[in-house]
Amino acid sequence: MPSISLKGHHMPESPVRKLVPFAENAKKRGIKVYHLNIGQPDIKTPQIALDAVKNNRIDVLAYSRSEGSEIYRKKIAMHYKKYHIQVTHDDILVTTGGSEALFFTLSSIADAGDEIIIPEPFYANYNSFSIASGVHIVPVTSKIDTNFDLPPISEFEQLISDKTKAILICNPGNPTGYLYTKEEIHALAQLAKKHDLFLIADEVYRDFIYDNTEHYSILRESELEEHAIMIDSVSKKYSMCGARIGCIVSRNNTFIATALKFAQARLSPPTYAQIASEAALDTPQEYFDQIIKEYSDRRNTLITELQKIPHVKVTQPKGAFYCIAELPICDADHFAQWLLEKYHYKHETVMVAPASGFYSNTAFGKYQVRIAYVLNKDSIIKAVTILKHALDEYRYIDHEKTTTSSVASCDIH
Template sequence: MPNISQKGLNMPSSPIRKLVPFAENAKKKGVNVIHLNIGQPDIKTPEVALNAVRNMKLDVLAYSRTEGSEAYRTKIAAYYKQHEITVSAEDIIVTTGGSEALSFVMGAIMDQGDEIIIPEPFYANYNGFATNNGVTVVPILSSIENNFALPPIADFEKVISAKTKAILICNPGNPTGYLYTKEEVEELAQLAKKHDLFIIADEVYREFAYDNKKHHSILSIDGIAENAIMVDSVSKRYSMCGARIGCVVSKNKELMQAILKFAQARLSPPTLAQIASEAALETPNNYFTAVIEEYVSRRDLLIKGLKEIPGLTVAEPSGAFYCIAELPVADTDDFAQWLLESFELDGNTVMVAPASGFYATEGKGKNQIRIAYVLEEKELVKAITILKEALKQYPQT
């Protein structure tokens, strides 16, 4: 039998999706599974985006430009200007989701064996992108005790080596919900400039900043134009996860030329989804006002309920729509599977994402889970009750 590549063997499984077979089996047995495991918002996609596709009249569904349509990129640049980010259409390459954007960036700036520093826990697929590009992730541990704030800069300095090419952050964070302060973003920017590194900011949750706090983009920091790379996506902002439209934004011309070559190899981003995404930019501000109010309400209800569960510790997020909870169990992978295979309450159970997959350091996060509060409040109330009772009954609690 032909051999699978070592890269294929090393590719990590998604902690978000690896339990899907167990969830499907539970559903076949008639159990209702409440999905807290995946960041798929139940918020409605803006009607203006859906109408753009419904009303589209095309004789040929053709390729778009490799870098995305000029009209769309021009409108993206205008959107960024409203958020104090000054870029042009030439500084933007449209991608098939934020995932492709990150993969292109890693491919363009790193060679086999190069290193990227990432505060952990981090979005699990960063591990996959790194493996796919032959890049080594160097994690810097953050702590639930301070809601996963930026670790001390000294911790970054200790691990910077000749192989280090970049620092990557997600702001606001997935899976933590942490929103970096302006001072923290500036500290990272100066560190990148000092050591001549790229600083990559995954900013797909930009709109979701709570408690009167403000999101600070890496591209709003002066003096680091050649170092700064932003990754973005329409998936969460407009509840358009299935559109698979993202982008890379940078003023570094040499970098963007390299990324363009990676983009040319896959031809172009999807045309229909670009039409919907361009229309979504016309979404009125009151859409976001209502969405943010809804997420704040859900967050507050969830955090309050989780804090009432004996032995459970939870970080308090200020952005995105995730939180990390620490459970009184040794292995949340086993607990999450047990919930789907062996537990139900009044015909219901919950599906969570074990947090170990959001770490690169072996053994970290084994007693943590990520919860996505993307469901309406009555479902969250039900889920909290199920988790509380499950922890009472779980043999390894």
């Protein structure tokens, strides 16, 4: 049999999607599954975006420009002014989702064997994109006991080597919901300038900020023109995950020109999705005001309910719509699969994302799960109730007698 590449062998499974077959089987057995595992908002997509596609009279669905529609890019640049970000359309490259934006970025700035420093836990696909690009992740570990705040800058600096190409952050964070302060962004910017590194910020959750706090973009940092790269997407902001439209934003002309070569190789981003995304930029502010209130209420509901469960530790996210919870279990991967494969409470169960996939060292997430509060408050309360009963039952299971096709037994601590 022909051999598979080492890159393919090392590519990790998605911690979010690898349990999907078990969830589908549970549903076939008549079990209702509450999906707390994936950041798929249940908020309606702006009608203005849907209508732009529905009412369009395109005769030939042609390629767009590789860098994306000029009209769309000019509109994005105007849109960023509300966030005090000053860029032109030439600083923007439209991509097929934020995922492609990240892949193009890593491919443009790093060679095989180069290193990227990332605070962990981090978005699971950073692992995948790095492996695909031959880049090594060098993690700086943040901890649940300190609300996953930014580790000291000295820890970053100690890890910088002649192989280091960039520091990558997600602001606000997936999976933690951590929001970087202006002072923390400034400190990272100074470090990037000092060591002549790129500072990459994945800012796709920029609009989901709570408690009257403010998001501060790396593109607001002065004198960082050659170093700053921002990743953005319409997926979460407009509840348009299926559109697969994102972008790279940078004032570094050489970087944008390099990323464009990768964009040319894949020809162009999808035309209809750009039409929808362009129209979505005209969504009124009331839409976002309602969303922020809704997600803030959901967050508060989730945290309140989780804190009622003995021995569960949870942080208070300031942005995005995720939190990390530490559970009284020995193996979150085993527990998450058991919930779908072996357990139900009144014919209902929950699906969570094991946190091991959000760490460079999977052992760090062994007791943790990521929970996405993308369900309405009533569903969140029901889901956490199920989780509580599940933890009570799981604690007393004799794992030596529990067999599954792919998960070893473990001892509850």
